[in-house]
Amino acid sequence: MAPLDLLALDTLLSDEERQIRAVVRQLVDDRVRPEVPQWYEDGQVPVRDLAREFGRIGLLGMHLTGYGCAGASAVAYGVACLELEAGDSGVRSLVSVQGSLAMYAIWRYGSEEQKQRWLPRMATGEAIGCFGLTEPDHGSDPASMTTGARRDGTDWVLTGTKMWITNAPVADVAVIWARTDDGVRGFVVPMDSPGVAAREIRHKMSLRASSTGEIVLDGVRLPADAVLPDAAGLRAPLSCLTEARYGIVWGALGAARDCLHTTLDYAGTRQQFGRPLAGFQLTQAKLADMAVELQKGYLLALHLGRLADAGALRPEQVSVGKLNNVREALAIARQCRTILGANGISGEYPLMRHANNLESVLTYEGTSEIHQLVIGQRLTGLAAFA
Template sequence: MPQSTFELFDIDSLLSDEERAMRDTVRSFVEAKVSPHLAQWYEEAAIPARDLARELGGLGVLGMHLEGYGCAGTSATAYGLACLELEAADSGLRSLVSVQGSLAMYAIWQWGSEEHRERWLPAMAAGEAIGCFGLTEPDFGSNPAGMRTRAVADGDGWVLNGTKMWITNGSVADVAVVWAQTEEGIRGFVVPTDTAGFSAPEITRKMSLRASVTSELVLEDVRLPADAAFPEVRGLKGPLSCLNEARFGIVFGALGAARTCLDTAIAYAGEREIFDRSLASYQLTQAKLADMSLELGKGMLLALHLARKKDAGTLSSEQVSLGKLNNVREAIDIARECRTILGAAGITLEYPVMRHANNLESVLTYEGTSEVHQLVIGRALTGEAAFR
């Protein structure tokens, strides 16, 4: 009998019963509620984000790895497996969950005041409130320290001015975590999106992550109370800690996209006849499938190793960079190679392969480009920072 990649590597033997149950629950939800609609959402560049957020909240995956405030408090491994199943459907779906849980919710959970946590986290965990995370700017992505968004103390509050770019969930968010320069360094602010002077125009004409809301954030004399600021964290420690959480989810998520592409290519090759034989029976096809399965399985073993370290509290940021760099790079290569097996059929939305390949172009860039992660790893190996 043919085996899938994860069966070939016997991945299930490395998971607990609880982890397998979480994975299977998310997979069933995705297959029933999301996958049938993805081609249409992608083609129309529209997604019912609020309805999905409520359903995902009911499923318990929003902020699932956080403790308290209505969050499920699962292991990092279970969260990673959920990300894999979400991105097996579409990177945009996993992005919605990652930005909600690992960026906006994690920032409030880790760095916010108790009032921030009680006000926002239960509603966000339930999907009744959506969050976004404003760090990247039009001219400052890999170098967030140069951000121009500024918060100025004014009387008993703050006034924020600036622009953020490429913000997932921005146009549908109820709350934005915004990072800004202050006289004390970079600080984070909890900004309700109905605050005067705040706007979030949606970014359109995308060729990637079309089943996802991507926006600009514009802050024009946005006046906030003094307690809108995160009370203690200063500098890049705050936002970078959040990015590390999101990158961890990507280590697993990208593998989900690759798995779907590979499963699709294997099924297609078995059914497609060329010169009176199945495409799957040719040596060149089998060589492609074998190489892709090897890289996918190795990526999964790496992801699980990093997840166990995260659960043990021993995972370093450099190790997350190893996972993000390898797994996204291999995933996009797998998606592209699978497209060759499908031939012309691979460019249509009848199959998910080109959609995943296009989405992975964004995943390759966000939460740290491949080049940045190479430099993070290079710094760990040499002790020399080569970012400048």
């Protein structure tokens, strides 16, 4: 039995949602699974090739409307993220950063000229985007960012450094957030602009099948129309993070499902003490607990997706999903590893790769502690961030 068949959760999806899931699952099976162990080991991933393939089936910015985007539902986007992360968290991150951060920022806050220039090419994967908010000294506290933008005549001049930026080393365009005299503003920055440099971050132990970089902005001169006209203050970049976190709520379940599916297969065939591992009570207790948590996480993600499609999803509700589903997915990956014993650390199985990736997913787009404080503020009415 497949892990998500336990409660017949397929019956909760529409025919269109199941069809989209099947298309993405097939692409992951054909394109990602055969190669991702080597990508992970090498720390290299063919971002541009993948982006074009994802663009061909409408995955990039799929929940946005117009400009070549598919206009799919939030739930359809969620099940796509689940299937992508069942392949690898880094592959799902490519799609999330492209669509829910870079494209969404331009789509939601950009001028019509910015949208026409970038979104159609980003939707096809011809142009790669990234999202520059995090800095070397400011991750969970973006209000303390030091990257600045100043006026010089009609131009803007940007100076600063962004860190841990997915897609940065291969990106064509970055959405950069900087402090100005009028507060935090967003800028659309072509990566070939003079003064822009991107450096690949090496020696990662997690998300190795993802291109991650540092962006250095050294007096980058941009025209007046580079600013996102409808983005003012931190509320704008934080709304983009909410979009990306929603995809993570679903994506983490994909990593957990892949671990549990692998473990069920292994436990059914691995013989110890004259019987399959799956025949021992302790093993079945572990499998049962993991399956229950996976079902609960799926129901939570689906509920949030339906709220999003109804226009009723709130940021703290996304925090509930991200906090719970990533935390439980990581616990499932670790527990599955114990059932495989020494084989659990082998690259022949995806468990350690998923567990290592989920350590990053636990941290990015808001650490567990940040999401606990978001939920705590909702419950108490008191902010405890400082």
